Amino acid sequence: xxxxxxxxxxxxxxxxxxxxxxxxxxxxxxxxxxxxxxxxxxxxxxxxxxxxxxxxxxxxxxxxxxxxxxxxxxxxxxxxx
Numbered sequence: 001x002x003x004x005x006x007x008x009x010x011x012x013x014x015x016x017x018x019x020x021x022x023x024x025x026x027x028x029x030x031x032x033x034x035x036x037x038x039x040x041x042x043x044x045x046x047x048x049x050x051x052x053x054x055x056x057x058x059x060x061x062x063x064x065x066x067x068x069x070x071x072x073x074x075x076x077x078x079x080x081x
Contacts, residue, residue, distance in 0.1 A: 014073050018074035018077060020070070022074070025062075025065065025067035025068075026066075029059070029066075030063070032056050032063055036060060038052050039052040
C-alpha cells in the first residue's frame with residue numbers, strides 16, 4: 001500500500017484547539033497556585049505581598065479562563081457531529 005493512496009481522516013481543528021487551550025490553562029493555573037500561597041511568606045513586606053497576590057490571582061484567573069474556553073471549544077466540536 002502506497003502512502004499517497006491512504007486516505008487521511010480530517011482533523012477536527014476546533015477539538016484540537018480546545019484540548020490545547022485546556023492544557024495550557026491547566027498549566028497556568030497550577031503555576032499560579034504557588035504564587036498565591038507565596039503571598040503569605042511575604043506578609044512582612046506589604047508591597048511584595050500585594051504584588052504576589054495580584055500576580056497569583058492573574059495567573060489563576062487566566063488559567064481558569066483558558067480551561068473554560070478549551071471546554072467550550074470541545075463542546076462546540078462535539079455538538080457539530
